[in-house]
Amino acid sequence: MEIIAERMSISVDDAYDLFGNQLLEEYETLYSAFESVVTYPDEFLEEFSGDWTETFMEVAKENVAPPTVQIDGILEMTSSAPDGMDRVKNALLKGLEAADGDAVEITCVGCPKYRVVVTAGEYKEAEETMRRVSDAAIKDLLSNGGTAALKRESK
Secondary structure, eight states, X not given: OHHHHHHHTSOHXXXXXXXXXXXXXXXXXXXXXXXXXXXOHHHHHHHOOSTHHHHHHHHHHHHOOOOOEEEEEEEEEEOOSTTHHHHHHHHHHHHHHHTXXXXXXXXXXXXXXXXXXXXESSHHHHHHHHHHHHHHHHHHHHHTTOEEEEEOOOO
């Protein structure tokens, strides 16, 4: 709150009077308010207005990382074709293309197993991305005569 008050050239007490107490009432902690701003900026702006919102949002973005979730699975992919390694590689690249810009990493954990790690803001979003990536990779390799399956590890 001190940083915001300083940037707005007002006292900390004035900042609490202007918007701080309202945020505490809504979010219980200022950190929760900061997380909300970083995760859902549009919703925050629909609920709150004033000269202070821009400064509050800047400080939040500078100091709070949005919460993320990470899920993973193992793609088991094989091809007995003479160019089987290239077919598996191309299938994995198709999977990455299907990620459509979402945060996905595929690494080899020992042939024929490839770890797919998806990072997203929410589990539902991560699961959808995992489905798109694995479906695209599996479909590509199966259509080229290989075998493929996604295995999910329970933790």
